Amino acid sequence: MRYLRQLQGGEDFPPSSEALDYPSGLLAVGGELSPERLLGAYRRGIFPWFEEPQPVLWWTPDPRSVLFPENLHISRSLRKTLRSDCFSLAVDQRFEHVMRECAQLRKDGLGTWIGPAMLGAYCDLHALGHAHSIEVLDAHGELVGGLYGLAVGRSFFGESMFSRETDASKVALVALVDIIRRGGFRVIDCQVESQHLNSLGAQNICREDFERLLDETIDVAHDLNVWRLPPTCGELL
Structure with a gap:
């Protein structure tokens, strides 16, 4: 036992x-x-x-849910959203705001696990340059979607995402993949399987394979200059 x-x-x-x-x-x-x-x-x-x-x-x-950047699936409808250029993009400009949005109770009842201690801890990691946020803004500059997580070596550990407009969180993920491809990252850790992430290309691997992947990537530095994005989502295509 x-x-x-x-x-x-x-x-x-x-x-x-x-x-x-x-x-x-x-x-x-x-x-x-x-x-x-x-x-x-x-x-x-x-x-x-x-x-x-x-x-x-x-x-x-x-098992562990992961997304390999080469396996990102962009559906026809998401591609249409990107082409419409309806969202602008930013990196690390509203980290705490993104976390607070992720902490809001969603329809599925998830999100409440991000409490004050977690918020403070990850904001500290952000201040130290380890935690990053992707922000998706509407035409008025309002935050309508995003995600946050940690970059350690050439692995990115996704923590949470949110969306207040259709496809906004998916656009954030596409933007993240754009960054990690340019940075030579091998994997995005999605932690636990979900149908939403599976639809975007995530898959399960066993814990041993995940740990082996970390051993190969965690001590390989990435260029911090990759943490930038084009101003609008249409340029991600």
């Missing part, structure tokens, strides 16, 4: 093989959300997901 590890102080994470089968991928509980702790976790494919004010829960699911 596997037991959930309670992290004490600066104690390191246990091996991913000790993660529970149910709930799937739960590895440890406790610890803090310092930049050092978070970066150390992501380097091993571990991420926090919990509802405040409960203790931090750390996860490493098996």
